[in-house]
Amino acid sequence: MRSTSSGNRTRRAARTAAAVFAGALALSLTACGGDDKDNGNEQGGSGEESASTVTLPKLDGETLEVAAVWTGAEQANFKKVLAEFEKRTGAKVTFVPAQDPIINFLGSKVAGGQPPDVAMLPQPGAIKQAVEKKWAKPLGADAVKELQQNYSPGWQEIGKVDNKQYGVYYKAANKSLIWYNAKVFENAGAAEPKTWDELLTTAQTVYDSGVTPFSVGGADGWTLTDWFENVYLSQAGPEKYDQLAKHEIKWTDASVKDALTTLAQVWGKKDYVAGGADGALQTDFPASVTQVFTGGDQPKAAMVYEGDFAQVNIVQAKAGVGTDAKVFPFPTVGDTAPVVSGGDAAVILQDSEAAQALATWLASPDAATIQAKLGGYLSPNKNVENSAYPNEVQRKIAKALIDSGDDFRFDMSDQAPQAFGGTPGKGEWKALQDFLKNPSDVAGTQQKLEADAAAAYGN
Numbered sequence: 001m002r003s004t005s006s007g008n009r010t011r012r013a014a015r016t017a018a019a020v021f022a023g024a025l026a027l028s029l030t031a032c033g034g035d036d037k038d039n040g041n042e043q044g045g046s047g048e049e050s051a052s053t054v055t056l057p058k059l060d061g062e063t064l065e066v067a068a069v070w071t072g073a074e075q076a077n078f079k080k081v082l083a084e085f086e087k088r089t090g091a092k093v094t095f096v097p098a099q100d101p102i103i104n105f106l107g108s109k110v111a112g113g114q115p116p117d118v119a120m121l122p123q124p125g126a127i128k129q130a131v132e133k134k135w136a137k138p139l140g141a142d143a144v145k146e147l148q149q150n151y152s153p154g155w156q157e158i159g160k161v162d163n164k165q166y167g168v169y170y171k172a173a174n175k176s177l178i179w180y181n182a183k184v185f186e187n188a189g190a191a192e193p194k195t196w197d198e199l200l201t202t203a204q205t206v207y208d209s210g211v212t213p214f215s216v217g218g219a220d221g222w223t224l225t226d227w228f229e230n231v232y233l234s235q236a237g238p239e240k241y242d243q244l245a246k247h248e249i250k251w252t253d254a255s256v257k258d259a260l261t262t263l264a265q266v267w268g269k270k271d272y273v274a275g276g277a278d279g280a281l282q283t284d285f286p287a288s289v290t291q292v293f294t295g296g297d298q299p300k301a302a303m304v305y306e307g308d309f310a311q312v313n314i315v316q317a318k319a320g321v322g323t324d325a326k327v328f329p330f331p332t333v334g335d336t337a338p339v340v341s342g343g344d345a346a347v348i349l350q351d352s353e354a355a356q357a358l359a360t361w362l363a364s365p366d367a368a369t370i371q372a373k374l375g376g377y378l379s380p381n382k383n384v385e386n387s388a389y390p391n392e393v394q395r396k397i398a399k400a401l402i403d404s405g406d407d408f409r410f411d412m413s414d415q416a417p418q419a420f421g422g423t424p425g426k427g428e429w430k431a432l433q434d435f436l437k438n439p440s441d442v443a444g445t446q447q448k449l450e451a452d453a454a455a456a457y458g459n
Contacts (some may be wrong), residue, residue, distance in 0.1 A: 052088070053383075054146060054364035056251045060090035062354040064432050067096040067106065068120035068344070072286070073312045077374040084370055085361045091354050101423045103129055107351070110135055117355040119343045121167065123414035123422050124158050130347055131161040137167045137351040139359055144364035154406030155380045159345050167345030169370075170362045172380040174397050175307040175340045175411060176330040179314065181292050182323065183209050184302040192328040196231075199331045200265060203272060208304045213272050215301035217288030218280035218436050221429020225413040225421065227305060228432060229340050232259040234333035235410055247457040251449035260435065260442045262333060268439030274301040277437045289313035293325055305330070307342065308397045312376030324394045339404065342411040343380065372398070420456035428454045 045172040067273070068077055075095065082093040096116050098105045102127050109115045121127050130136035139147070144165050145154050151169070158168030178199075184190075188209035193199040203213035217223040233241045236255040243249045267274055273280050274291065283291070289310045291300040294317050304310065314325045330338050346362045348355045352364065361367050366380035372388040382402050389395045401408075413421030413428050419428035428449060 003361060010029065026171060032137050040381055045217065053366055054084070054360060055142075056089050056357050056361060058090055059149075059329055059354045062089075062091040062352075064091055064118065064354050064358060065096050065116040066093060066118045066346075066358070067098045067102070067109075067116040069098045069100055069102055069122070070120070071097070073316065074309070077371050077377065080374065081362075081367050081370045084367070085358060087134075088361075089354075089357060091357075093358070095101060101418050102126065103418050103422075106130070107133075110349075115349045117348065117350045117352065118358055119347050120170065122342070122344045123418060124345075124410065125313060125415055125417050125421065127167050127345060127347055128161050129158065129418060130349070131166055133351050136161075136166045136356075137348040139168070140356040142169060143359040143363055146360050150363060150365060150381045150383045152380070152382060152405050154408070155343075158343075162312070167347050168359050168363045169345045169380050170368070171342045171344040172378045173307040173309055173342040173411075174401055175342050176230055176338050176379060177307060177310075177327050177328060177397075178303055178305045179289070179292065179310055179325055179327045180254065181211075181296060181299055182302045182326045184299065185326075187297060188302075190302075192326075192372060193331050194328075196234075196262065196331050196333040201265070203269075203303075207271065212274045212301045213299065213303055214266060215274045215283070215288045215292050215304040216280040216436070217283050217285035217304075217306070218277070218433055219282055219284045221424060221433055222413065223285055223288070223306060224420070224432035224436060225428050226307070226340065226411070227263060228259060229409075229412045230305075230330045230338040231262050231333050232256070232337040232412075233340060234330070234336060235259055235262060236458070237334065237336075238326075238409060241409055241412065245415045247416075247453055247459060248456070251453055252446045256446055256449070257442055260439075260445060263435075264439035264442070267436050280436060281433060286313045286316075290317040290392045292319040293319035308378050308394065309376055311394065321391050327393060339409055341401070341408045342414055363410050416453070417456040418451050427456060 066082065077300060079095055082095065086093055102119065102121060106115060108117055121130065127136065130338065147165065147168060155169050156165065161168055166237050171211045184206060188206045190202045191204045193202045206213045235258055240255050275283065285306065289304050289306065290313055292302065292304045293299065293314055309320050314321055346359050348359055360379045365381050365383040368381045368384045369388045372379060372384055373390060375390045378398055378401060381403065386395050386399050423429065431448045431452065433446055435441065
């Protein structure tokens with residue numbers, strides 16, 4: 001059903017990547033200092049600090065529209081990357097704010113005869129849908145060459161459909177991290193956990209000190225799917241993960257029951273989630289991060305699970321990454337630590353020399369380096385210098401991603417048809433929001449997940 005590229009992804013166990021992530025992070029993240037106050041490095045999208053590595057055409061008088069769901073600092077930083085493209089080519093690029101699900105947003109634009117030239121799609125399933133609807137256009141030779149020079153085969157493959165390259169994965173994410181308030185841990189005498197059982201012990205220690213252990217951004221269903229995927233990958237293993245991602249096994253499988261039961265040890269524990277289930281379901285992702293790092297010695301929660309991109313929100317809370325805010329790898333639930341990645345791919349909807357040039361630009365280390373310096377961003381481009389990242393935490397996370405090569409598992413919900421894995425108020429997002437509210441209903445949640453998955457996958 002979904003992107004054929006995902007089916008071609010490596011079937012090797014995630015053990016190598018798990019060791020890289022867990023080792024690199026555990027050895028150094030908590031000890032490192034630095035913050036994001038120098039994020040910009042006066043770069044401002046000028047590109048003057050590094051030599052050009054990519055050849056772009058002159059496009060004076062050409063105009064482009066780029067659509068993405070990014071907001072706030074993420075959008076502002078991406079606009080600086082677009083500004084450098086404008087400077088190098090003479091083209092004019094307009095950023096078009098999109099809404100989730102972006103496929104629906106693009107559908108309305110296509111129906112109105114005004115699709116953007118390029119869209120940043122957050123799911124391989126969405127890329128496949130865009131191809132099936134004949135919206136997406138294959139990448140040209142220059143963009144493909146740039147990808148081949150700068151990306152591992154795995155990151156190229158997940159941007160392909162029917163063996164044709166359609167996507168440039170410009171932005172990646174390490175989605176196997178738990179961020180915590182260092183002062184709260186210090187006051188509580190809490191230790192960083194390596195296993196799920198140790199996480200529960202740490203949570204109780206924090207709770208006994210008078211602070212709620214976890215902040216959960218339940219208003220955004222994707223944060224809940226990320227929780228599930230980390231537990232499931234570690235507990236059930238990579239082979240089962242791949243099978244569930246393709247709906248080769250049902251959501252009523254015993255492995256799903258085990259993962260939901262494990263999740264309920266946190267979600268269903270009285271007073272372990274800030275605001276309780278009702279409060280979490282009214283808390284969006286940005287607020288789930290900032291409420292951990294505001295409030296002095298008595299924040300609303302001590303820990304928040306999410307990817308490296310949480311650094312943007314941590315900095316907005318005026319907390320120092322690596323000092324006030326520290327991080328540990330998502331704990332091992334089964335035999336190995338989970339390594340879940342996500343990403344956003346540039347896909348051309350209106351083919352032109354300018355659109356192809358923009359895709360080529362976004363596949364280059366030049367473009368990624370600009371945003372890397374601004375913080376809160378991770379690139380799968382292996383030729384981005386590690387020193388471009390603004391703090392030691394981000395440098396270690398970026399190095400771990402690149403060193404893992406193709407030994408990663410892409411976010412499961414992002415591989416699914418958008419109706420199941422990427423639509424607010426529906427499918428997996430809604431089922432897990434309901435489960436957060438009633439974590440005792442494991443069987444009912446499984447049945448709902450399976451019914452929605454069967455309808456979306458068509459099997």
